[in-house]
Amino acid sequence: MIKINKEFILSKESRFSTFKTQLKRSFIITKKDLRIYYNKPPVLIQGIFFPIILFFAFTIGRSISPIYLISGIIAMVLFLTSTSLGPIIFPWETIRGTFERLTTCPVSIKTILIGSIWSSFIYGLLFSSIPLVLGVIFLSSGLAINYFLIIAGMILSSLVFSSFSLIISSPPIRNPGNTMILQIFIKFPLLFISPLFMPINSIATAVISPITYCLDVLNIGLGEVSAFGSFGLLIDILVLIGLGFGFLFLAFAIHQKTLEKRFR
Amino acid sequence: MSVIAINNLAKYFSLPKKGKGGKPGPMNGKMGPMGIIRAVDNISFEVKKGEIFGFLGPNGAGKTTTIRMMTGVLRPTKGNVSIFGHDVWKNQILVKQITGNVPEEANVYFDLTGLQNLMFIGEIYGVPKKTRLNRAESLLKKFELYEKRNLKSMRYSKGMKQRLLLCMALMSNPKILFLDEPTSGLDVQSARIIKQLIREYNEKGVTIFLTTHDMEVANELCHRIAIINHGKIISLDTPQNLKALTQEYKAIDFYFTNGADKAKIKDLSSVREVQEVSGGFHLIVEDIHEGICEIVDFIKQNHLIIKQLNTHQPKLEDAFLKIIERGDKN
Structure with missing residues (x-):
């Protein structure tokens, strides 16, 4: 056993101080992700036009209730935009060699993942506000809208979907294109089992989809009664918080396990 | 430390x-x-x-x-x-x-x-x-x-x-x-x-x-x-x-304006190997110092005129290859 003379003792920070430092560094990673991956003309154009096209595609010539229309489009845009780029960034950075550079910096894998959540969250929230604005302009007459609840629901749901995107990004894939297959097999089935543009109780499998709870909060915010009874809003919030933390901790565990494989 | x-x-x-x-x-x-x-x-x-x-x-x-x-x-x-x-x-x-x-x-x-x-x-x-x-x-x-x-x-x-x-x-x-x-x-x-x-x-x-x-x-x-x-x-x-592990790579190159006898050079005590090269010789020697001294004496005795003399110290690359080869054998 080789013994070392300690030239100086490195001071260990307290847990709270470490948490604060790592949280701050997660924002730095977010800033980097936003600048490199999100702030690109094609991404921004898609982010703006995708909700607009969806809005008019589902509005014109269809006799869907304005409540389900607004909540459906917002939820769909929130889910698709919050989970769109996160899964691509990891394989992209792995193949370019920047991921290894980042892991040698004084940040934990959890910090890197949380940084990724913030950027997906901002992107999802920003572009899902487009159908909200369009809905308010074109479809809100006669609706008693609770803006606070809608925005709170969008924030919470965007965080949950961003955490969910971390699970899709966990396989140590080196080719960003391969994540598209995963996305198709995970994201689209979730959309199909969710009660988009219809009453929540009309699909039996709806309860297993996180999108359902987002829809219910939005429906309540637009003046509809909760599908889960008088404590429906509380159930929605608790389920969303539970799912958010569940996805997050699952993502932490899987990423920790698959991290080494990214470097082989 | x-x-x-x-x-x-x-x-x-x-x-x-x-x-x-x-x-x-x-x-x-x-x-x-x-x-x-x-x-x-x-x-x-x-x-x-x-x-x-x-x-x-x-x-x-x-x-x-x-x-x-x-x-x-x-x-x-x-x-x-x-x-x-x-x-x-x-x-x-x-x-x-x-x-x-x-x-x-x-x-x-x-x-x-x-x-x-x-x-x-x-x-x-x-x-x-x-x-x-x-x-x-x-x-x-x-x-x-x-x-x-x-x-x-x-x-x-x-x-x-x-x-x-x-x-x-x-x-x-x-x-x-x-x-x-x-x-x-x-x-x-x-x-x-x-x-x-x-x-x-x-x-x-x-x-x-x-x-x-x-x-x-x-x-x-x-x-x-x-x-x-x-x-x-x-x-x-x-x-x-x-x-230092690659002793055999100690070498001297020398070039003359007039010719020298390869057999005589081979007889020098510190020389292990002689290779004739254009206008001179490439010698593998036991020791660089001894080799140079002997060559200088040889030049004087044979009235040769030297054009160029180079020494080759063992290279790390040679040592590396030798160590790897030895490790593979073991």
Whole structure:
């Protein structure tokens, strides 16, 4: 056993101080992700036009209730935009060699993942506000809208979907294109089992989809009664918080396990 | 005084199932009995404070896996790495804070400019904004990148990217620098700048752990060199002592204006082998000093006029090949 003379003792920070430092560094990673991956003309154009096209595609010539229309489009845009780029960034950075550079910096894998959540969250929230604005302009007459609840629901749901995107990004894939297959097999089935543009109780499998709870909060915010009874809003919030933390901790565990494989 | 201690460090990778992915991973390590690859197999050594420590080995010998465990990227299967007495895996953040790294397969962010790359890394390390900017500009000047600081790094040449990576590693004023193949595939100018600055930072007290395939770089820069093959350390010594292992490469070349008798030269006591070359001879000798003395006497006795005389000291490359060959035989 080789013994070392300690030239100086490195001071260990307290847990709270470490948490604060790592949280701050997660924002730095977010800033980097936003600048490199999100702030690109094609991404921004898609982010703006995708909700607009969806809005008019589902509005014109269809006799869907304005409540389900607004909540459906917002939820769909929130889910698709919050989970769109996160899964691509990891394989992209792995193949370019920047991921290894980042892991040698004084940040934990959890910090890197949380940084990724913030950027997906901002992107999802920003572009899902487009159908909200369009809905308010074109479809809100006669609706008693609770803006606070809608925005709170969008924030919470965007965080949950961003955490969910971390699970899709966990396989140590080196080719960003391969994540598209995963996305198709995970994201689209979730959309199909969710009660988009219809009453929540009309699909039996709806309860297993996180999108359902987002829809219910939005429906309540637009003046509809909760599908889960008088404590429906509380159930929605608790389920969303539970799912958010569940996805997050699952993502932490899987990423920790698959991290080494990214470097082989 | 040691700053890095490697104790019985090992990293085993399990073999992928047959038919999936072809080769069983990138490591050329030993196959273990349980379907594992012993990429690094119980190695121990220490790196002293202020040293440039070279880590050499053929492709797939375990160099990058070792450096990844030393920098907290990979978790050791067995053993540990300690830096300033702190276990690297258990205190990753703490240790990473005082080390700088240039990983072999790492790259800069192509969509950021040179300056933005440095500012990002500085911010991640918690360097205050003003210091960050001053340090980034000073490093860019030192590494001859200042003129291109606002150019997106996707437009940098390979040498410029490598210099930028080294700048990024230096942004936090590290106490220890890990450099994995820093001069690999670079143009002469970039390689020279990097070598000069490695030397300069080492003189300032930075301990440097360097893996390289470039024997000239290792010979020029390193105070000590460890050679790894098949995941095991097979030699660890100073470049001079390693080179001393290849006695047979001591040679003298001499050229005359008039002819000399090859048989007579072969009779000289210190000469082991004579090869006739255009206008002269290439001699393999037991000892350079004795060989030169004998040749000078021979020249005087035979009234020869010497045009040129060169000596060849053993090269690190020869020593490296010999050590690897000997290790393979064993």
